[in-house]
Amino acid sequence: MKNKKLPRLKPVAVLCMMLALPLGTSLAHAADMTPEEIAAVKGDGIDNSVKPGQDFNKYANGGWEKNAKIPDSKSGVGLFDMLAEESDDAVARIIQKTLQAEPGTAARKIADYYQAYLNTAAIDQRGLDPIQPRLDAIAALNDKAALATYLGRNLRADVDPINATSVFTENLFGLWVSQGFHHHAKYQAYLLQGGLGLPDREYYLANSADMVKLRANYQDYIATVLKMANVPNAEIAAKRVFDLELKIAKGHASREDTSDMQKVDNTWRKVDFNKKAPGLDWNAYFAASGLDKQTEFLIWHPTALKASASLVSSISLDTWKDYLRFHSINQRASVLPTVFFKEKFKFYSALSGTSVPEAREKYAINATNNALGEEVGKLYVAENFSPEAKESIRSMVTNLLAALSDRIQNNTWLAASTKKEALQKIKNTYVGVGYPEKWRDYSGLEVKANDAYGNAERASAFEYQRALAKFGQPIDDTEWCMNPQLVNAVNMPLQNAIDFPAAYLQSPNFDLNASIATNYGALGATIGHEISHSFDNTGAMFDAKGELRNWWTKADLARFNASAKALVAQFDQYRPFPDLAVKGQQTLGENIADLVGLMASYDAYHAAMKQKGQEPTEATDKEFFMAYAKSFRSKVRDEVLRTIVITNEHAPEQYRVQTVRNLDAWYKAFDVKPGEALYLEPKARVKVW
Numbered sequence: 001m002k003n004k005k006l007p008r009l010k011p012v013a014v015l016c017m018m019l020a021l022p023l024g025t026s027l028a029h030a031a032d033m034t035p036e037e038i039a040a041v042k043g044d045g046i047d048n049s050v051k052p053g054q055d056f057n058k059y060a061n062g063g064w065e066k067n068a069k070i071p072d073s074k075s076g077v078g079l080f081d082m083l084a085e086e087s088d089d090a091v092a093r094i095i096q097k098t099l100q101a102e103p104g105t106a107a108r109k110i111a112d113y114y115q116a117y118l119n120t121a122a123i124d125q126r127g128l129d130p131i132q133p134r135l136d137a138i139a140a141l142n143d144k145a146a147l148a149t150y151l152g153r154n155l156r157a158d159v160d161p162i163n164a165t166s167v168f169t170e171n172l173f174g175l176w177v178s179q180g181f182h183h184h185a186k187y188q189a190y191l192l193q194g195g196l197g198l199p200d201r202e203y204y205l206a207n208s209a210d211m212v213k214l215r216a217n218y219q220d221y222i223a224t225v226l227k228m229a230n231v232p233n234a235e236i237a238a239k240r241v242f243d244l245e246l247k248i249a250k251g252h253a254s255r256e257d258t259s260d261m262q263k264v265d266n267t268w269r270k271v272d273f274n275k276k277a278p279g280l281d282w283n284a285y286f287a288a289s290g291l292d293k294q295t296e297f298l299i300w301h302p303t304a305l306k307a308s309a310s311l312v313s314s315i316s317l318d319t320w321k322d323y324l325r326f327h328s329i330n331q332r333a334s335v336l337p338t339v340f341f342k343e344k345f346k347f348y349s350a351l352s353g354t355s356v357p358e359a360r361e362k363y364a365i366n367a368t369n370n371a372l373g374e375e376v377g378k379l380y381v382a383e384n385f386s387p388e389a390k391e392s393i394r395s396m397v398t399n400l401l402a403a404l405s406d407r408i409q410n411n412t413w414l415a416a417s418t419k420k421e422a423l424q425k426i427k428n429t430y431v432g433v434g435y436p437e438k439w440r441d442y443s444g445l446e447v448k449a450n451d452a453y454g455n456a457e458r459a460s461a462f463e464y465q466r467a468l469a470k471f472g473q474p475i476d477d478t479e480w481c482m483n484p485q486l487v488n489a490v491n492m493p494l495q496n497a498i499d500f501p502a503a504y505l506q507s508p509n510f511d512l513n514a515s516i517a518t519n520y521g522a523l524g525a526t527i528g529h530e531i532s533h534s535f536d537n538t539g540a541m542f543d544a545k546g547e548l549r550n551w552w553t554k555a556d557l558a559r560f561n562a563s564a565k566a567l568v569a570q571f572d573q574y575r576p577f578p579d580l581a582v583k584g585q586q587t588l589g590e591n592i593a594d595l596v597g598l599m600a601s602y603d604a605y606h607a608a609m610k611q612k613g614q615e616p617t618e619a620t621d622k623e624f625f626m627a628y629a630k631s632f633r634s635k636v637r638d639e640v641l642r643t644i645v646i647t648n649e650h651a652p653e654q655y656r657v658q659t660v661r662n663l664d665a666w667y668k669a670f671d672v673k674p675g676e677a678l679y680l681e682p683k684a685r686v687k688v689w
Contacts, residue, residue, distance in 0.1 A: 044063070045060070045061050045062070045063045045064025045065070045630070045633065046059065046060060046061075046062070046063050047059060047061075047062030047063040047065075047066070048063075049062075050062055051676060052670035052672060052678075053667075053670065053671075053672035053673060053676030053677065053678050053679055054676050054677045054678065055658075055677065055678070056625075056629055056657055056658055056660055056661070056666075056670075056678060057629060057632070057653075057654040057655075057657035057658065058654075059629075060626055060629035060630060060633075060657065061629060061630065061632070061633045061634075061657075064633060065633075065635050068635045070635060070636075070637060072354065072355045072356045073354055073355075073356045073357060073358050074354060075352035075353050075354050075636055075637045075639065075640040076634060076635055076636030076637060076640060077634075077635055078632075078633050078634030078635060078636075078653075079508070079630065079631060079632070079633040079634065080487060080634065081634075083487045083503065083504065083506060083509065084487045084503075086503075086506065087380075087485050087486070087487055087503040087506075088362065088365055090380060090383065090384050090485070090503075091365050091368075091369065091376060091380060091485055092361065092365060094110075094376065094379045094380060094383070095110060095111065095114050095365070095368065095376075097379075098110045098111040098114075098379075099111045099115070106375050106442065106443075107379070109372065109375065109442065109445070109447045110368060110372055110375060110376055110379075112447045112448065112449040112455075113367070113368050113371055113372060113447045113455055113459075114364050114365070114367075114368045115449060116447075116448065116449055116450055116451055116452040116455055117334075117335065117363070117364040117367045117368065117452045117455070118360060118361065118364045119450060119452065120338055120360060122450050122452075123335060123336065123337060123338070123452055123453070124337045124338055126337075126453075127337055128229065128336065128337070130335075130336070130451070130453035130454060131328065131329065131332060131336060131453060134328050135229070135325060135328065137150065138150070138321050138324045138325055138328070139321065141317065141320075141321055142317075143317070144281065144312060144313065144317065145281045145284050147312065147317060147320055148280050148281035148282070148284040148285045148288070148312065149281075149284045149285070149287075149288040150288070150324070151171075151172055151173075151280075151285060151288075151312075152284065152285035152286060152287065152288030152289035152291075153288040153289065154171060155171060155173060155174075155175050155285075155289040155291075155464070156169070156171060156174070156175065156460055156461075156463070156464050157174075157175050157176065157177060157463055157464045157466075157467035157468075158171065158174050158175070158460075159174030159175070159176050159192045159194070160176050160178075160481060161176060161190070161192060161258065161264070161300055162178070162492070162493060162494065162538075163178075163481045163490055163491075163492045164481060164482075164490070165259075165649055167192055167193070167258055167300075168194070168196075168199065168200075169192070169194035169195075170194065170195065170196070170197060170327045170330065170331050171194050171195065171327075172194055172195040172248075172308055173191050173192065173193065173194050173195075173305070173308070174191070174192040174193075174194045175189060175190070175191060175192075175289075175291075175464070175467065176189075176190040176192065176300075176467075177189055177190070177467040177468070177470050177471070178190065178494050179475055179477075179494040179495065179546055180298070180547075181265055181267075181298060181494075181547065181548040182267075182547055182548060182549075183547075184475065184494070184545045184546050184547050185475060186472075186475070187470040187471050187472075187473065187475065188296070188297070188298055189291055189294050189296075189297045189298070189471075190297070190298045190299075190300055191297055191298070191299055191300065191301075191305060192300040192301055193251075193252050193253060193300070193301035193304030193305065193308070195245065195248045195308060196245055196248060196249055196252070197218065197222075197245060197326075197327065197330060198214075198215075198218060198245075198249075199351065199643065199646075199647050200255065200646060200647045201249040201250075201252040201254070202646050202647070203215070203249075203646075204245065204246050204249035204250070205249060205250070208579070214350065214351075215242070217347060217350065218242065218347065219238050219239060219242040220238070221343065221344075221346075221347040222237075222238035222241050222242060222326050223235045223237070223238035224343050225326055225329050225330060225340070225343065225344075226238055226241075226322065226325060226326055228339065228340065228343070229325060229329055231322065231325060237319075237322040238322075238326075240316075240318075240319040240322060240323075241319070241322050241323045241326055244311065244315055244319055244320070244323050245323075247307075247311055247315070248304075248307070248308055248311065250307070251303060251304045251306070251307025251308060251311075252301070252304045252307075253301045253303060253304055255583075255586050255647065255649070256583075256585055256586050258300070258301070259538060259586070259589065259649060261538055261541045261548060262541075264298075264300045264301070265298070265548060266298065266299040266300075266302045267296055267297070267298055267299075268296065268297050268298075268299050268302075269295060269296055270282075270286065270292075270294060270295055270296065270297065271295075273286075276302075276306065277302075277305050277306045277309035277310075278309065278310065278313070279309040279310040279311065279312045279313030279314065280308075280309035280312040280313070282309075290465075290468050291468075293471070294471065330344065332453060332456060332457075334363055334367070335367075335452040335453040335455075335456050336453065341357075345357050350639065351639055351640075351643055352637065352639055352640055352643075353637030353638065353639035353640060354637075367456070369483060369485065369486075370459070371445070371447075371455065371456070371459035372442055372445070372447075372459075373440075373483035373485075373486075374436065374439050374440040374442075374480075374483060374484075375439075375440075375442050376483070376485060377435060377439075377483045377484035377485050377502075378435075378439055378484075380484055380485040380502065380503070381434055381435045381484045381502050384502060384503075384506075385434045385435070385484070385502035385505065388512060389434075389505060389510070389512060390433050390434050392510075392512060393433050393434075393500065393505055393510060393523070393527075394431075394433055396519065396520070396523065396524055396527055396604070396608075397431050397433065397500075397527055399524075399604040399607055399608055400524060400527045400528050400531055400600055400601060400604045401426055401429065401431075401531060402604070402607070403528070403600040403601070403603040403604040403607065404426060404528070404531055404532065404535075404596070404600045404689070405423055405426050406603065407596075407599070407600060407603065407689050408422045408423060408426070408689060409423065411689065413556070413559050414556055415553045415555070415556055417551075417553060418551065418552050418553055418556045421543065421544065421551040421552075422535065424544045425496065425534055425535075425543065425544040426531070426534070427544075428496050428544040428545070429496055429497065429498060429531070429534065430477055430478060430495065430496065430497040430498070431497070431498050431499075431500075432478065432480060432497065432498070432499035432500065433499075433500050433505070434484060434500070434501070434502040434505065435480075435484040435501070435502055436478065436479070436480040436484075436499075437478050438476075438478070438479075440466075442462075444462060444465075445458060445459060445462045446458055477495040477496070477497055477546070478495075478497065479495070480499050481499075482499060482501050483501065484501045484502040484503065485501070485502070485503045486501045486503055486504075487501070487503045487504050488501055488503075488504055489501065489504055489526055489527075489529075489530050490530065491530045491531070491533035491534060491539065491593075493533070493534065493538065493539050493542040493546060494542070494546045495546055496534070496542070496544060496545065496546045498527075498530045498531060500526075500527070500530070504526070505523065508522060508630070508631075509522050509523045509526070509631065510522065510523040515620070515623060516605055516608050516609050516612065516614075516620075517605055517609075517616075517620040517621070517623040517624040517627065518623055518624070518627040519627075520601050520602075520604060520605030520608065520624060520627075521601070521605070521623065521624040521625060521626065521627025521628040521631070522627045522628065522630070522631045524601035524604055524605060525594075525597050525598050525601045525628050525631065526597070526631070527597070527601070528596065528597030528598065528599075528600040528601040528604070529593045529594055529596075529597030529598075530593070530597070531597065531600065532592065532593040532595075532596035532597040532600065532689075533589065533593045535592075535596065535688075535689060536588070536589040536590075536592040536593050536596075537564055537588050537589050537592060538589050539589075540552070540560065560688070563686055563687065563688045564588055564592065564688065566684075566686045567584065567588065567591050567592060567595065567686045567688070568584035568585050568588055569584060570584065570591075570686060571583075571584035571587055571588075571591055571651055571655065572584040574651065574652075574655045574658075576641055576645060576652060576654075577638075577641075577642065577645075580642060580645055580646075581645075582645060582651050582652065582655055583645070586648075586649060587648075587649055587650060587651045589649060590649055590650045590651065590656075591651060591656075591659070592688055594656055594659045595659050595662055595686060595688060596688050596689050598628060598659055598660070598663065599663060599687075599689070601624075601628075602624065602663065602665060605620075605624055618668065618669055621665055621666075621668070621669040622669045622670065625660055625665075625666055625669060625670070628657070628660065629657045629660070632653040632654070632656055632657045633653075634653040634654075636652075658678060660678075661678040661679070661680055661685070662680070662685045662686045662687070663685070664682070664685065667679075
C-alpha cells in the first residue's frame with residue numbers, strides 16, 4: 001500500500017527502472033562511499049545553530065548536510081544510500097565467490113547472469129542482432145488483430161500497485177497476480193495502466209517551462225533511438241510516437257486515484273471487455289497473454305484501459321509499430337550496444353540530475369538481483385544476518401504489535417465492534433524477519449554465459465510464467481515480494497503480512513550493541529510504520545483476512561477521516577520549491593504510517609526499557625527522537641526532489657522528520673516553545689490512533 005514498503009527510502013523507483021538501476025535502492029545510491037563518508041553519515045551531524053523547534057531535520061541533520069557532497073554519478077547521498085551501498089558490497093563479494101562455482105549449479109547461474117551483463121564487448125559486437133527477431137515481429141504486423149496478439153504476448157507481471165506501489169510499465173498494460181480483493185482464497189488477475197516512457201502523466205500534461213523542455217528533449221531522444229535502429233524518417237516517426245504517448249497519458253488516472261481503493265475496485269468479466277473497452281481485440285489479446293482461462297479481472301484503471309483500447313483502433317498501425325520499436329529498445333537499452341545505453345542515460349539523467357552513470361558493475365548487480373533475487377538472497381543472509389539479530393528484532397516486533405494493540409484498546413472514540421476488528425487484524429498479522437520461509441525455485445530459468453539480452457528476456461518471461469502459475473493454486477500468505485538483500489520493508493494488506501528484509505536490519509537502523517532508545521527510534525519506528533499501514537487510509541479498508549471490506553462504524557470512519565484531513569492540511573503547507581508544494585492527500589498513507597508508527601514505537605521503547613528494569617528519562621527520549629530524525633538523513637538534487645513531490649506517495653525526507661511535532665513528548669524533550677516554527681497547539685497535534 002502506498003509504498004509503505006519504502007519507509008525510509010528515497011522514492012524514485014520509476015527512474016531506477018528507466019535506467020536499470022537498483023529498484024530497492026535509488027538513483028541516490030551511494031556507490032564507492034569512503035569509510036570517512038560512511039562515518040559522517042552515521043555521526044552526530046547536528047547543527048546547533050538551529051533550534052529543534054524551528055526545524056528538527058536541520059537541527060538533527062543540518063551539520064552533516066552542510067558538508068555532504070553529492071558525487072556526479074549520484075542524485076543524492078544519505079543514510080539509506082549507505083545501507084544500500086553496504087548491501088551491494090556484500091552481494092558483490094558473494095557474486096565473486098560464485099564465479100568459481102561448478103556448471104549447472106545455482107551459484108553458477110548467478111555468476112553467468114552477472115558476467116554476461118558485465119561483458120559490454122560481447123554486447124557491442126552483437127549489435128542489434130539479439131533484438132532483431134522482436135523488431136522483425138513488429139515489422140510483420142499487418143493488422144490490428146496481429147497488434148493485439150503482439151501486445152498480449154508481451155504482457156508482463158511488472159507492476160504491483162499495493163505492495164511495491166509500482167504502477168509504471170512501458171508495456172501498454174501491466175499485470176499483477178495476487179489475492180482477490182473480495183475473494184482472499186483465490187488468486188486474481190489485476191490489469192493496470194501503462195505505455196508511457198516518462199514517469200507519470202504529469203510529465204505530459206504540466207505546462208511549466210521545465211516540463212515543456214523535457215518533453216521536447218524526450219521526443220528528440222525517441223528520434224535518436226529510432227535513427228540508430230535504422231527506422232526511416234526517424235524525426236517524423238518520433239513525433240507520432242510522442243503524440244501517441246500524450247494521448248495515452250491523457251487517459252491515465254492520477255496518483256491520488258491510483259491509491260483510492262474504492263476507485264480501483266472494478267471487476268470486469270472477460271466476456272464484457274469488447275463492450276466495455278472497444279478498440280482492442282481482447283480475445284486475441286487474452287489468448288496471446290495466457291489469460292484466456294480467467295473469467296474475471298480487477299481493472300485498476302478502467303478509464304485508462306478504455307482510452308488505450310480505443311487508441312489501438314484509432315491510431316495508425318504504422319504509428320503503433322514505431323511506438324513498439326522504440327519501447328522495445330528503450331526497455332532493453334542496458335543489454336544492447338553501449339551507444340543505446342549512453343543515449344538513454346543522457347536523456348533520463350535529466351530527471352535525476354546526475355552527469356555520469358554508475359560503474360557497469362553496479363548495473364550488473366542490480367540486474368542479477370532482479371532476475372535471481374532470492375537465489376542471491378539465500379547466500380546473502382547466510383553471511384549477513386545472524387540468528388541473534390533475528391531473535392532480537394522479533395522481540396521488537398512483538399513489542400510494537402503490543403503497543404499498537406494497546407493504543408487501539410485504550411482508544412476512547414472507537415466503537416467496540418471496530419476495536420474488535422482492528423485487534424483481530426493485528427493478531428492475524430504475519431511478520432517475516434530477514435528472509436522468506438520458503439525460497440523460490442529458479443531451476444526453470446535458463447541463463448547463458450554470453451547472452452545478456454536473452455537472459456533479460458528469459459528472466460522477464462520466467463517471472464511472468466511464475467505469476468500465471470499461481471492461478472488455481474492455494475494462497476500463500478507468507479510469500480515475499482522483496483529480496484532479503486533489499487534495503488526496504490513492506491506491508492502487504494491482501495496477505496495481512498509484513499516483511500523486513502535482512503539488508504534493512506543492519507546498523508545503524510539496528511545494532512545489537514545500540515541502546516533501546518536508539519534501536520526503537522530508528523528500526524522501531526519502521527516496524528511501527530509498517531504495522532500502522534494496516535490502519536492507514538488504504539490499509540484500514542482491508543480486514544483481518546486481507547479482503548476489501550468496510551469494518552468501521554459510520555461514526556468511527558468519520559472521526560478517522562477528520563484526523564486524516566488534518567494531516568493532509570499539515571503536509572500541504574510544506575513547500576520545497578516556490579512553485580511546488582507537498583501533496584498531502586497523495587502522501588497521506590505514508591504520513592499516517594509515519595505518525596502512528598512513531599507513536600507506537602515511543603510506547604514500545606518505554607515498555608522495553610521497563611522490561612529491562614530501566615526507567616525512560618528525558619535524555620533517553622531525546623536519544624529516541626534523534627535516532628528517528630537521523631534515519632531520514634538525506635541530501636538529494638533538486639531534480640529528484642521535484643520527481644518525488646510530483647510522483648511519489650512519500651513526502652520528502654526532511655518533512656517526514658517533522659512528524660515529531662505531533663507528539664507531546666517531543667516538545668518536552670527539546671523544550672519546544674510557542675512561536676517556534678514547528679510548534680503546534682496541543683489541540684492541533686494530529687492523533688490518528
